[in-house]
Structures are given as C-alpha cells and as structure tokens.
Amino acid sequence: MQKTNSPFNCDFYHLTMAQALFHDGKHDEDTTFELYVRKMPFKGSYLVTAGLADALEWIRDWKFTQQHVAWLKTHGLFSDGFLSMLEGARLSVDIDAIPEGSLAFPNEPILRVRGKAWQASIIESALLNILNGQSLIATKASRVVTAAGLDGQKRSVLEFGLRRAQDDGGLMPSRAAFVGGADATSNVEAGFRYGIPVKGTHAHSFIMQYGNGEEMAAFRAYAKAMPKNAVFLVDTYDTLQGVQNAVTVCRELGVTLGGVRLDSGDMAALSIKARQIMDEGGFPGAKVFASNDLDEHTIRDMVTKLGAKIDVFGVGTQLVTAADQPALGGVYKLKSVAGIPLIKLSETPEKTTVPGDTDVLRLFTEEGGKRRFLGDTIIPASANFPAEGALETALTSRHPANGESVSYPAGTRFTRLLTPVVRNGKPVNGHMEKPLTDIRQNALENVAALPDEARVFHEAWPYPTGLSEELYGLRETLIKKLRAPAPALTPKGA
C-alpha cells in the first residue's frame, strides 16, 4: 500500500546516524528495537493492531538503488565508503510481531526488530508510519462498531470517509476501518484492491439535477436503473415526505424498496417515523441508513437512549481521521545492544522503558469455545514459554509503575503474542498473504473476548497488564544502578 516501497521512507537522521555508526565500526552491532504504544487512544483501554502486511511488503522491497545513492551524494554529507555500503546492502533483520487484527495494550511490543544496529534503526519511521496510522483507524472503527451493537442488535457500519481522509486515495483508512470491523466502504478503489464490500446510494446533487422539488422524478430514474439497490437519500426537501415518495415510487414500479438514507435533522426521531412509513407501505425489509458526522458517541446515544430504528450507520470523517485523536503515539525504542538490556529512564514513570527484548503472554479462560481474556504479562523474550499452553506454576504480574501485582494460578491458559514474521529480511509464515476478511474476523473475535468493562468508551477499566517478576526485577535493578552513582546523568525526556 506504500506509495512507493522506498528505503527513503525514513527520517534524514537515520542516514546521518547510520554513517556515524559506520565510521565508528558500531553499525553492525546486534541490536533490538521494539515498537509499542504507551497510552491507548481515545481514552479507551485497547488497541486493534493493523498494518502488518503493508509493513512486511515494505521490508521485503527495501533496497537502496544507484539512483538513491547518487541523490544522497549530492548532499555533501555522506562518505563514499558509507554510500557504497548502502548500495550493496540487503536488509537482514529478524522481526517478531503480534499478528494483524490482534489487541495490544500499553507498553507491549507490537513488533520487535533485531539485527544490525543501522538496519534496525533505519526502518523505524516507515514501521511507525504504517502501524501507527492503521492501528489508530482500526481501533476507532472497532469502537464505532461496538457502539452500533450496544443494545445487542446487529447493525452495519459503512465507512464513507474518502473525501475527507488525510491519506491520498483514502486507501489506508478504508483498509484499516474494515480490519477494525466496518462492514463495507464507499471507496471503490479500496473495494477493488482489497476485496472490501462497497456500498452506496446517491447524493443530493442527483435529486437537484431533476429540478427543484422534482424528487419523485429522480427517485423513479434511480429505482429503474438500480432495482437491486433501491436505497434513496430522502432529506433533500422534506425527509418524511421523501420516505413516502420512496415507498410510492417503488410500489408504482414494482421494485423492492431497499431502504432510505437520513443525512440531517433529528435522525433518531426521523428513523422511527421512517420505519413506520416503510412498514405501512409494505416494505418491512427496507432498511434505515443514517449518516452525518457520526462517531461512536453519537451512535451510542441513538442506539441506547433514543430508540433509533437505524439499521446501517455510514461513518465518514470522524472515523477515517480519528478526529478526537488523530495521531497514535507509537514509539520505537532501543531495547538491547549485543545482548545487553538497556533502559531509558524518565522523570515521568510511565516513560521509563521496559529493559531488554520482550514478549507478551495473554492469559485467558475458554468456555464453550469462547475465549475471555484475563490479562497480559510482558516477559523477557528469552523466557521459556511455548507459543500456547497452560501455566506450569503460578505467574505474578506486576504493574511497572506502581508495583501492584496480580497472580495467575498454575493451569491458567495463555498464548504468547509475538510470532516470527521476518527472518533475515524475508517475510515468513504468510502474514502478508492473509485475507483481509480473516484479519477482520480475528479483530472482532479478540474484541469480543475482552472483559465488558474494557470496551467502555471513556475512562475504560484498564485491562490488567504487567511485567513478569523476572522482568520487573531486572527493571528495578537497572533503575537503581543508573540512579545511584551519577544522578546528573539520569536519562530523561521522550
């Protein structure tokens, strides 16, 4: 999905740093970085991860050409030795990641990159760009989909955001919204490229083209041309008269009324009346669509408080720009060099990193094939747990900032979240080829396995995440060691 899978999708400082490491003979040191999110977006408790397939495609195609190197030479900053290393280089990193459409929580590695220092560093910004953007929108979509079903009824969510998306062509938001649970998109190219179902009716301009007040003529033309998709935008003049006109036209032409779309006014109240008009008109199967600057909060109110008879929500701007938090603050931090775990302290306790290479255990129960997540524990990557299993002994999980602990008894089931996705620069295990419908299904099942309190929209209950005793101990030891001898050298800042 990258506009070009160019190795130049990096910040300039990655190149200047790489040259400095190169001339100091440190560029090939065995180094680990991890990508994670410190704070969940939208005051929620979880993140739906998305974008892995695109990140892997970018990794696969990574290569500095002669043309790239020639352009860099024009800056007068880079040495011939460094540039010839660049041109000859192949990306040889190993990457382990949480599969796309999974959940992640604060400080959990979504992606762990291990390899030569300069290579593990130079891919930072592309990985952040792809995973921050897509995970942000997928999470927003998940919230909107949750809102639409808060009363237990199944309703559809359509993504309508192309015209106001920040991504050109709106492909990233359409893909990510589908991963997060949207049912379809209005974006035809996204449908064509990713197989996302596409939906749409007509615009106000279509009605206006028939002349002022000539709504029936426009409806007739539309119903004749689209008998299998006879959904009408009814608020160009008078909404309820529009609903009646849609019913009349469909009866007259013998077309099944697919539904009506409301795009202004008190949509909950109008939906109730529209429902009644369509039922009485002989179209109980016709649907009520609603659109107009919707988000999870307005949808929740319509569904839970206002008794709206809406079957399908069309959500655009608020979804595709994640309007209430338009950036996900994912970071990419150095975890170890030559096997030595590093820590970065901060005056803000939450910003002090978890040292060394890590992985995550997700603890769960399963009844009748249905998982319920209990909590997550970050462990050293070297810890001896299989990919899936049951705890042999009890596991204690400590909150990194306040030390509070939760204990999971022996026998508690778990999955280990990180899995190999790249080996020696090559994507492995088919994560790039996974159908988007499977990734979406994965996301929906994961969100369904959350405790209900973790799906609340504001001040959500923080899903229990902590560090294993071993990791907590290592972190405390490193903090003490660094703070003790030279307080003036305490690292701080972002």
Place this chain on the structure above:
Amino acid sequence: MQKTNSPFNCDFYHLTMAQALFHDGKHDEDTTFELYVRKMPFKGSYLVTAGLADALEWIRDWKFTQQHVAWLKTHGLFSDGFLSMLEGARLSVDIDAIPEGSLAFPNEPILRVRGKAWQASIIESALLNILNGQSLIATKASRVVTAAGLDGQKRSVLEFGLRRAQDDGGLMPSRAAFVGGADATSNVEAGFRYGIPVKGTHAHSFIMQYGNGEEMAAFRAYAKAMPKNAVFLVDTYDTLQGVQNAVTVCRELGVTLGGVRLDSGDMAALSIKARQIMDEGGFPGAKVFASNDLDEHTIRDMVTKLGAKIDVFGVGTQLVTAADQPALGGVYKLKSVAGIPLIKLSETPEKTTVPGDTDVLRLFTEEGGKRRFLGDTIIPASANFPAEGALETALTSRHPANGESVSYPAGTRFTRLLTPVVRNGKPVNGHMEKPLTDIRQNALENVAALPDEARVFHEAWPYPTGLSEELYGLRETLIKKLRAPAPALTPKGA
C-alpha cells in the same frame, strides 16, 4: 502523488448515480460543480490552497480500463450499456481553479468543474480528498510559520511528522507543509521526490547505543562522521551538560558546532542557557533547535512571551495531522445544469449555496511592489472582468447571510482568481509543472499581503468576502421563489 491515478478513486454512489442518469438520458447534460470550504479551519480566517498539481495529474490519467469494468460487472448492478459507455469514455470536463499556494476564503470556488453531468460528478471525491487534505496541512503550516516569526525575527520551521502522519509514506503532509511555508522536512522520500530540503540530526537511541552515560563518545563519533552537520540532541541525560559536551567535543575535534536540539523540559529557559553556553564556548553561529509536540500556540508563547532563544522549530505530529482540526470540510456542490443556476437552501443560512457558476475578484492596493489585500467579491462566472485590472465603476460586495455591504471605489485594483487549468480533460497552462518552491513562495507572499488581523490564531478578524450585487440579487430571488410556493419542499440538510 495518488497511490494510483485510478478512476476508482470515487465513492460507489457516483457510479450508481451515473447509471441512473445514463438510463434517463440525463448523463450528458452540461453541468457545473464547485468545490469550496464553508468555514475556515483552526478558527482562523484563511485557507492556503494546495494539491492542485496532484488533482490535475489524477484528471489527466483518468480512464476506466477493461479490468475496471469487468470488476464492476461482478456486482450485478450495472447494465452492459452503461459499462460500455464507461469503458469507452474520456474525461472531457473543463476546470478553472485558484492556482496552488493561493488563499481562499469562505464559499469561494477553489475549483469549478464544468462538463457532462456524470463526469463532473464522478470526480468529486478524488478532488475533495486531494484538495481537502493538502490545503488543510498547508494552512496549518502557514500558521506555524507565522507563529515562528511573530516577533519579526526569521526562524526556520522543519517538518518532522513522518512517523505519525496518517498518509502512508507521509508524502502528502510533507509536500503540503512545504507549500505552506515549512523550510525543510525530515522525510527523505519527500525530499527525493519533490526537491524539498531535508534536515536531521540524531536520535536518543544513537546516544544510548554507546552505553549509559557515554554521551561524549557518541557526540565524538557523530561529529567525526558529520563535520558539516554537527547538530547534537542534548537531552538524553542532562540537557545543559549535553550542550557543554557538544561544545567540548567540537572544540576538541576542531569541528564547527552546528547546533543543539532540545526535545524535553522547559525549552524556552533551556534555550536561553544553551545559547549562553554556546556563545561562551566560541560558537555564536551555532543554532538552537527545538522539537517536542510543538504547534503554533506553543511556538507563539515561546517567541512572544518566554524570550526563547530558539532558531529552528521541528514540528511533527501536530502539523502533519492538523491535530486540532484533522479534517477540512470542503464540499463539492451542484451550481447549474444546462446553464440554469441552481441553489440549495438550508435552515442554516451559511449552508444555503451561492447559485450558478461563479468566480472571485480579489481587491488590493499596491505600494512599493507590495500588495495588501482589501477583500474578495464572488461574482457570476459570466461577469465581464479581465484577469487583472482596475474597477471601472465602484463595486459593492454584500455578505450573503446578513446582507451587510462593503464598497470598493472605481480604480481599485483586482485580480480574478479562477484560471483555466483543464480544457476538455487535458491540463493546460502548466499548473502541473510549477516548481514547488514557486508555489511555496506564492503562498508566503499571499499570506504576507493579508491584513495583520486576519493572521491572528483565534477569533481571527474575518477577511471581508461577499457577493457582488448581481449575484446577491440572484440568490435572494431564488430563495424567495423557492420558499414562497411550497414550504414543504424547502431543501434542507447538508
């Protein structure tokens, strides 16, 4: 810049509407749409237009292939007749637009499209996607650049947003930020592709790789490898000690200290002390860079209230996501069919459209080669004004909602804003080939020509825009005509 210049960059309803018009014989009617913004973003008074070159490239390449049509056929909604018209079609619209890097104000046509109804309609979403996104970020950048110079001093603004941009590869935001006045980007691909200057120093991880507390060793390595770019991130441990270390290392190695970057803490206070350390250390030419979640408001405070000694601001997330208003609400509205001006009423007076095909006169004075804009007047496209000139008689401009008028005396100079950019589907007059530096220069000069009160960040003084008497009269007549006979048919909604 589009990921693909695909005709499928549209909403699905454009296709269903096109088929309905086709079967009703109305698809080829001569139709005009205009793209405009009702409300200026960020509570400001102006918009910097950007994205035209990319829009024109998309228009130029527009073509439904056999593959597109075959995919549409699978939906079972489209007739063979319609599909074969699609496949054979060439885009034959005419487009007039405000050149890129110009200013636009509420309700002014940024782009006017005239052509066959189905074609003028089907290009809506791509145009909105491109122009909304780029104009939003260019405007944000313009505000940031204004903030950085509020005390009359020249400071640089660097765009650092790749990692948290919503656009994949961050190309759109980097391009648009440069158009709006940013001096450089950290995004290497944007530099490579568009010729935007690229800048960067190093990250915290570079320091950490040298081991805890070994900042001097890291600085030495960087200074040796980058003697022409010796700018150091100094806040990994202790900021002011870091500044001193940078000075020491550069003196020791005989390298000219380029500057230091502050990325945390009380940056105004730190910058004053850093300035002093560098001056006393013999590097009065070294610059202070600052980054860390900056926007126009934090920069304004640093520059005007806190006496910060900062020379360069690195601005990332807040700029490239336009965080305080992540979507520009540009719209694309039907203005006339077969030469008959149309109007769309709304209960919200600001949403009632200006009828018919329009253009804009920008009135200005010029002293010593320096323009000062006085106000804008929207006129009928057919009005008899040259592209540039002086008023032959006085011009009255009326506010569309409240009717208040401003009068410009005969002799007042003006430019007419819309200019042909596409004829019969082909880009004309070189708007696609204009160097980005020229577009940026145009934007900077335009913003400089604004009255000072129109550059205020909040509650900005609304720059005077109105309708010519002729257009105001036409609008009033149409409103009366529509409101009188059939109030139940009053159009409303968005």
